[in-house]
Amino acid sequence: MAVERTLSIIKPDAVAKNVIGEIYTRFEKAGLKVVASKMKHLSKAEAEGFYAEHKERGFFADLVAFMTSGPVMVQVLEGEGAVLKNRELMGATNPKEAAAGTIRADFAESIDANAVHGSDSTTSAAREVAYFFAVTEICPR
Numbered sequence: 001m002a003v004e005r006t007l008s009i010i011k012p013d014a015v016a017k018n019v020i021g022e023i024y025t026r027f028e029k030a031g032l033k034v035v036a037s038k039m040k041h042l043s044k045a046e047a048e049g050f051y052a053e054h055k056e057r058g059f060f061a062d063l064v065a066f067m068t069s070g071p072v073m074v075q076v077l078e079g080e081g082a083v084l085k086n087r088e089l090m091g092a093t094n095p096k097e098a099a100a101g102t103i104r105a106d107f108a109e110s111i112d113a114n115a116v117h118g119s120d121s122t123t124s125a126a127r128e129v130a131y132f133f134a135v136t137e138i139c140p141r
C-alpha cells in the first residue's frame with residue numbers, strides 16, 4: 001500500500017476534554033506519524049473555507065459555529081494507507097454509530113461535537129493539507 005498523507009483535526013470538544021495526547025497515541029500505535037502540527041483557533045472564514053463542500057447543507061452554520069467555538073489541533077499524518085487508516089481509527093460521523101474502540105466512540109458526544117476530522121480521500125487530503133500547512137512546515141521522517 002502506498003505511503004499517504006492525510007489531514008487530521010482534533011476538534012474543540014476533544015481539545016477542551018484534554019485528550020490530545022490520548023488521540024495522538026492512537027495515531028502512533030496504528031503506525032501513523034505526525035509530520036506537521038499546530039494549534040489554532042479558526043476564524044469563521046477559515047472554517048467556512050475548510051468545509052466549503054458542505055455550504056449548502058442544513059448543518060453548515062452549526063458546523064462552522066462549533067469549529068470556531070475553541071482551539072483545534074491540526075496535524076498531518078503520514079503512513080501506509082493513511083487516509084483510510086485514520087478514518088477507521090475515527091469511527092462513524094455519529095458517535096452513536098461508531099464502532100467500539102474508535103476515537104469517536106470513546107471521546108465524542110454528538111454528531112456535532114464528534115472529536116475529530118479526517119480527510120475522506122487522497123484528493124481531499126491534498127487540498128486540506130495545503131489549506132493549513134506550507135510545504136516547509138511539513139517534516140517527513
Ligand code: RTP
Pocket residue numbers: 054059063092093111112113114116117118119120
Ligand atoms: P469530518 O469531515 O468532520 O471528518 O466528518 P465526516 O467526514 O465524518 O462527516 P461529513 O459528512 O464530512 O460532515 C462534516 C461534519 O458535519 C457535521 N454533520 N452534521 N447534523 C448532521 O446531519 C450532520 N452531518 C454532518 C459533523 O460534525 C461532521 O463531522
Ligand code: MG
Pocket residue numbers: 118120
Ligand atoms: Mg468529512
